[in-house]
Amino acid sequence: MAAQEESPQASSLSLLSFQTALCIVPPRHLWQDIDRLRSLYDQAYGRWPPHINLIYPFVPTDRLPDASRLIQEKLNSLKQSPERQDGVTIQSGPAGYFRNRGGHTVHLTLENGTRNQLRYLRASILEALGHDGKEERDYCPHLTIGQTKADEDLRDFLLDKTNMLPAVHWDLDHLVILHREKGFGGSSASKMVIWDAVDLSGNNMSNSDELSQLYSGMSLHGLGTDTDESTSPAEKMTTYEYSPANCSWCPITESPLEPVTVRNNNFTISTYNVLAEFTRPPPQDRYEALFRNILYTNALADVLVLQEVCDSFLLFLLSHKDIQRRYPFVTHGPPGQRGSPPLPSLRNIVVLSQWRFTWTWLPFNERHKGAAIIKIDEIGDLKSSLPAVVVAVHLTSGLSDAAVDSKVSQINSIIHSLDSDYHGHPSVIAGDFNFPTSQEVIDEALKQNMISSAGAEKILGFNCLLSKAHFMDGWVVAGEEPGDTGFDNMLGVGEQGATFDPILNPLAAQYSVKGRPHRYDRIFVRQTGKTSVTDFNFFGLRNDLQCEDLRMSDFASDHWGIRADVKIGYTSTENKASETVSQETALQLTSLPDALSSLDEIVACLENSSLLPSSEDLKSRKAVAATLAQILTEPIRDSSGRDIKTPLVLIPVGSYGLGTWSPDSDVDCLCIGAISSTTFFSLAIQRLRKASALGIRIMRKVKAATGMMLELQSGNIKLDLQYCPAANIAERWQEVSRIPSNDPIFDLSLHSLSKLQPYRDQEYIKxxxxxxxxxxxxHRCITQWAKSSGVYTSKFGLLGGIHITMMLSRLHQLLHGKVGRVTIPELVAMFFHHYAHFDWKNSMVVSPGVQSRYRRSMREPMVILTVHVPTVNVARAVTAHSLRTIASAFKRAEELLAENGARWSNILRDTSISHNKETGAEKFLGAHNSYIKVNVQYWGPSPTQASSLVGWIESRFFRLLNDLDRQVPGVYGRIWPARFTSKDSPDSPDDGETEYQGCYLVGLERLADAVNTGADKEERLQTLHATITRFTASLHEESKYFDPTVCWIDATHVKQAEVGELKLDLRNWGGQDGVDQMVSDFSEDDDEEDDLDGENEARDTLLGEAHAGGKSKLHSRNTPLPSKPTGANKLRPAADVISRLRWDPKIDFGDFLVGYEDRFLGVKEMPLSRWKSEQTDEEFIPQHRIVYFKRKSDGRRVWDRETKKDEIFGSGVGGCD
Structure with missing residues (x-):
């Protein structure tokens, strides 16, 4: 009995079975690149995994248990042996081949060290199986890639591709026993599957979780089997992105940091067959011409689909900086470089894009054929948020029944994939469809029996096949003829719009059999919703070649390229840059020196200036905003304890909402809800008091020109809370940014639209x-530069955060449309160059694609417009003098960029290389011969009053600059936007300090063209002193802020020597507030009677709203409605009428007059177009003086305050609003 048990060891096991194998199988994550080639070139693909044979043929199937046990025992003994080897490392080497019957087998070799280790391992196992001393010199371990015919060019072609594979490297820790499983997947095919696995320490792994992870997706004996691979599902592929920092194309392995949503509903797509040639090595004489055509103006697109791309052309294309900038995302990296695998076939589909995308490969039944399915998350349907899908194709060529059937089958596979995986997504199919369109060629093929009548019907029914799936042909919808009109009479049926034209293209003639034009290349757009093709053009045409005597080498390809503009969904003002806007100012991006191209120095500068928030800053602000939202949006309950459903949302806006904030920035918050402003603030104050333990305190209640605002504070974080009453907006706020501007949801009062505007503009920019x-x-770089240059702070009529935001977003969009992706250093440098040469007098800063009816006044030297209505010039406080200051700062920044050895640390601090220690303020103190010095002193007890004083006086300096411009010609005044104090003053306020003293300086400079006679000088000086006196007097007259018992203000004209030794006043006089604000200290007793029952008031109001169907002005259920005569509805205010007349596209704004009451002359009229709503405007008239609105065309009064007549809204007498 014992002898029988020892028999497997005593006698050798037969090694003649081709049903089993002892192999080394790479871990599953290493398969993809290898299997992309094996799937096309290896006859064993699908039946064998990628593998290195150790022993094949192996033992009979019934002896596998014995063989496995013997191998385990041998490996265990080797591990315990004092002469044991170190771990085996598998390292692939260069490609190799050996001849076989009828051809060659191409494979990956292994490095010498790996080969020797495997030979020793194999010899030890053979010894355990009873084959000791078997000759090992013929054993050559390798990993097969594929087979070719006995053709040296084909062999070398596959060798080249194999050599481009990324090197394979892993530590071998187990061997795999395979056995052949017949009838796999219900078919007659056989497949090698894992029977067992043994690690090198001699342990069995067949039930190991590690084995399942290593070979996930592969059939494992005893571990379950996967679905049949013959179904050929779409395979997830890797997208490559160009990294300027690494100067290379890198695979995208991580998801974006922020959630990606649809942001654009218009895009362009181009497709171009670049003609692969079969000679080796492939000729490159056409590459430059192809490159020019791809970057030609009428070829540029968001998505570029290329067919017949070979490895050498892709390497050439991706090495160009213009391609890296214009199309930073691509389906395939440079073959053989930095781990990028080769293109799988000779003729390949490659997709390039301006936008990040993910993609899958949908293989067809025919080898080397498939479709690339591209999903672009940032382009799609704004309404449904479904991203666009582009299917790139190059269908089977040929004019035979088999070829036509293949094409139809491939189209059906694409449609099925879109319907099942991308249902409802906006979809485009683009590429070379290879369907013949020339009726003459089809008829000739029928006559010669090249194709059957059924096949011809399928060709003619191709359009119908796609039409049934709701795809429209872009050329049919919006295309024109591509060729020379002189050849139109030579075209037959089906030859119009040809992209393959042997008549005009000699390359096409060289490859054409019949010599007739065909429209092989197509762009089909699926008609979902309102998707449409708005434009269609050809590129790479004969007409584009700028020479008369054309040679064959002048033609880039045998195909013309085509491009289509696709619009998805509604028409929006927020489209890409229009042609007129993009050409408004020349955008020529210049290359930067290496010292300025680095991002590291920019980041270091921002960190040193404390403009970059830390991770702790991010967490704390996020937590405070979440806490505030929790307090304010807590449900309101009725008397029975049930929640009253009312929409109320809190949205961060401003710099925090955009992500451009710095650690000392306030957090601006906008609440949107269905209740009135009065009710909201009562409720907010009451709730914030009750939740004071959460750390958010009410600092002040501010009444500004734009309405009520609460200033809050949590620790060192300041928050501004504003409210917008808009019930429908609150209910649909997540989709507000995607709703077209002319939607009835935005039929709101001017007040609500103004409050909502920052959020809408912010979402537009994002x-x-x-x-x-x-x-x-x-943005942070430019902010740092502006602060250092003394041109930052909008209340002084200079730049602010909103100015930089609108200017930078406009430029970024224009640059992206013209040159593609730009780096941070390039964008900042271009910002300085572009706006240093901007024509501020005749041009306005308007976001690309936004149509504005804004009427610029003569008193607006700088115009920077918001995006959404009501359109506002955010630079309305800029004067002619402050514009001169800003423009000079831009030009100086441009000069600093051009200095030899320039560095960002100098540019962002506004210092020259030779004077890099002098700050902007120090330079200002010595830059002018004389100054206007405005002294401010405060000795009162209230920090709030001190803060109010500072904010108020700073908001009045634009008046002084305006008066200088108008009344003192020839003199330029430049204000430094900060407060100075004497050098011996403390840098920070002492505890309990209540006395402050400082000054503001306006540097004076005589303009070059000013008349300079003695008399003129004296007159100019007198006028200057009179202007300063009037300015001082106007400040003293504003008793709301100026109290001579606690403060004093005076202004004088001083020479530079009389300014004294000054420094910047870094003390905070209690905070600085803007213009026209009535600020009061907020205490626990403030408004106690009003706020005591705030929750009950809000509850009653909401119950009334629910009872009345959600109207904005409602009563409680239990409150009796006051009786009123029929038709006594409240008259809509004049502000609402102005808003409706101004923004309703159906109303002619210029056809209306405003009747208003002049305090001296009685009722007067003026055109509505001249009416000023800004309180700071000199022509401002309060709206309560408006008496009526009249139509000029017929003299009819459409709104009358006295008679309560309203034909605009239907309110007032006889109306129902």
Missing amino acids: RMVPDMNVFRLA
Whole structure:
């Protein structure tokens, strides 16, 4: 009995079975690149995994248990042996081949060290199986890639591709025993599956979880089997992105940091067959011409689909900086470089894009054929938020029944994939369809029996096949003839719009059999919703070649390229840059020196200036905003304890909402809800008091020109809370940014639209700016430069955060449309160059694609417009003098960029290389011969009053600058936007300090063209002193802020020597507030009677709203409605009428007059177009003086305050509003 048990060891096991094998199988994550080639070239693909044979043929199937046991025992003994080897490392080497019957087998070799280790391992196992001393010199371990015919060019072609595979490297820790499983997947095919696995320490792994993870997706004996691979599902592929920092194309392995949503509903797509040639090596004489055609103006697109791309052309294309900038995302990296695998076939589909995408490969039944399915998350349907899908194709060529059937089958596979995986997505199919369109060629093929009548019907029914799936042909919808009109009479049926034209293209003639034109290349757009093709053109045409005597080498390809503009969904003002806007100012991007191209120095500068928030800053602000939202949006309950459903949302806006904030920035919050403003603030104050333990305190209640605002504080974080009453907006706030501007949901009062505008503009910018990370860092750079240059702070009539935001977002969009992706250093440098040469007098800063009816006044030297209505010039406080200051700062920044050895640390601090220690303020103190010095002193007890004083006086300096411009010609005044104090003053306020003293300086400079006679000088000086006196007097007259018992203000004209030794006043006089604000200290007793029952008031109001169907002005259920005569509805205010007349596109704004009461002359009229709503405007008239609105065309009064007549809204007498 014992002898029988020892028999497997005593006698050798037969090694003649081709049903089993002892192999080394790479871990599953190493398969993809290898299997892309094996799937096309290896006859064993699908039946064998990628493998290195150790022993094949192996033992009979019934002896596998014995063989496995013997191998385990041998490996265990080797591990315990003092002469044991170190771990085996598998390292692939160069490609190799050996001849076989009828051809060659191409494989990956292994490095010498790996080969020797495997030979020793194999010899030890053979010894255990009873084959000791078997000759090992013929054993050559390798990993097969594929087979070719006995053709040296084909062999070398596959060798080249194999050599481009990324090197395979892993530590071998187990061997795999395979056995052949017949009838796999219900078919007659056989397949090698894992029977067992043994690690090198001699342990069995057949039930190991590690084995399942290593070979996930492969059939494992005893571990379950997967679905049949013959179904050929779409395979997830890797997208490559060009990294300027690494100067290379890198695979995208991580998801974006921020959630990606649809941001654009218009895009362009181009498709171009670049003609692969079969000679080796492939000729490159056409590459430059192809490159020019791809970057030709009428070829540029958001998505570029290329067919017949070979490895050498892709390497050439991706090495160009213009391609890296224009199309930073691509389906395939440079073959053989930095781990990028080769293209699988000779003729390949490659897709390039301006936008990040994910993609899958949908294989067809025919080898080397498939479709690339591209999903672009940032382009799609704004309403449904479904991203666009582009299917790139190159269908089977040929004019035979088999070829036509293949094409039809491939189209059906694409449609099925779109319907099942991308149902409802906006979809485009683009590429070379290879369907013949020339009726003459089809008829000739029928005559010669090349194709059957059924096949011809399928060709003619191709359009119908796609039409049934709701796809429209872009050329049919919006295309024109591509060729020379002189050849139109030579075209037959089906030859119009040809992209393959042997008549005009000699390359096409060389490859054409019949010599007739065909429209092989198509762009089909699926008609979902309102998707349409708005434009269609050809590129790479004969007409584009700028020479008369054309040679064959002048033609880039045998195909013309085509491009289509696709619009998805509704028409929006927020589209890409229009042609007129993009050409408004020349955008020529210049290369930067290496010292300025680095991002590291920019980041270091921002960190040193404390403009970059830390991770702790991010967490604390996020937590405070979440706490505030929790307090304010807590449900309101009725008397029975049930929640009253009312929409109320809190949205961060401003710099925090955009992500451009710095650690000392306030957090601006906008609440949107269905209740009135009065009710909201009563409720907010009451709730914030009750939740004071959560750390958010009410600092002040501010009444500004734009309405009520609460100033809050949590620790060192300040918050501004505003409210917008808009019930429908609150209910649909997540989709507000995607709703078209003319939607009835925005039929709101001017007040509500103004409050909502920052959020709408913010979401527009976040959606339209190409790269928000680039934008945010560039914004911080420009902010740092503006502060150092003394041109930052909008209340002084200089730049502010909103100015930089609108200017930078506009430029970023224009650059992206013209040159493609830009780096942060390039964007910042271009910002300085572009706006240094901007024509401020005749041009306005308007977001690309936004149509504005804004009427610029003569008193607006700088115009920077918001996006949404009501359109506002955010630079309305800029005077002619402050514009001169800003423009000079831009030009100086441009000069600093051009200095030899320039560095960002100098540019952002506004210092020259030779004077890099002098700050901007120090330079200002010595830059002018004389100054206007405005002294401010405060000795009162209230910090709030001190803060109010500072904010008020700073908001009045634009008046002084305006008066200088108008009344003192020839003199330029430049204000430094900060307060100075004497050098011996403390840098920070002492505890309990209540006395402050400081000054503001306006540097004076005589303009070059000013008349300079003695008399003129004296007159100019007298006028200057009179202007200063009037300015001082106007400040003293504003008793709301100026109290001579606690403060004093005076202004004088002083020479530079009389300014004294000054420094910047870094003390905070209690905070600085804006213009026209009535600020009061907020205490626990403030408004106690009003707020005592705030929750009950809000509850009653909401119950009334629910009872009346959600109207904005409602009563409680239990409150009796006051009786009133029929038709006594409240008259809509004049502000609402102005808003409706101004923004309703159906109303002619210029056809109306405003009747208003003049205090001296009685009722007067003026055109509505001249009416000023800004309180700071000199022509401002309070709206309560408006008496009526009249139509000029017929003299009819459409709104009358006295008679309560309203034909605009239907309110007032006889109306129902």
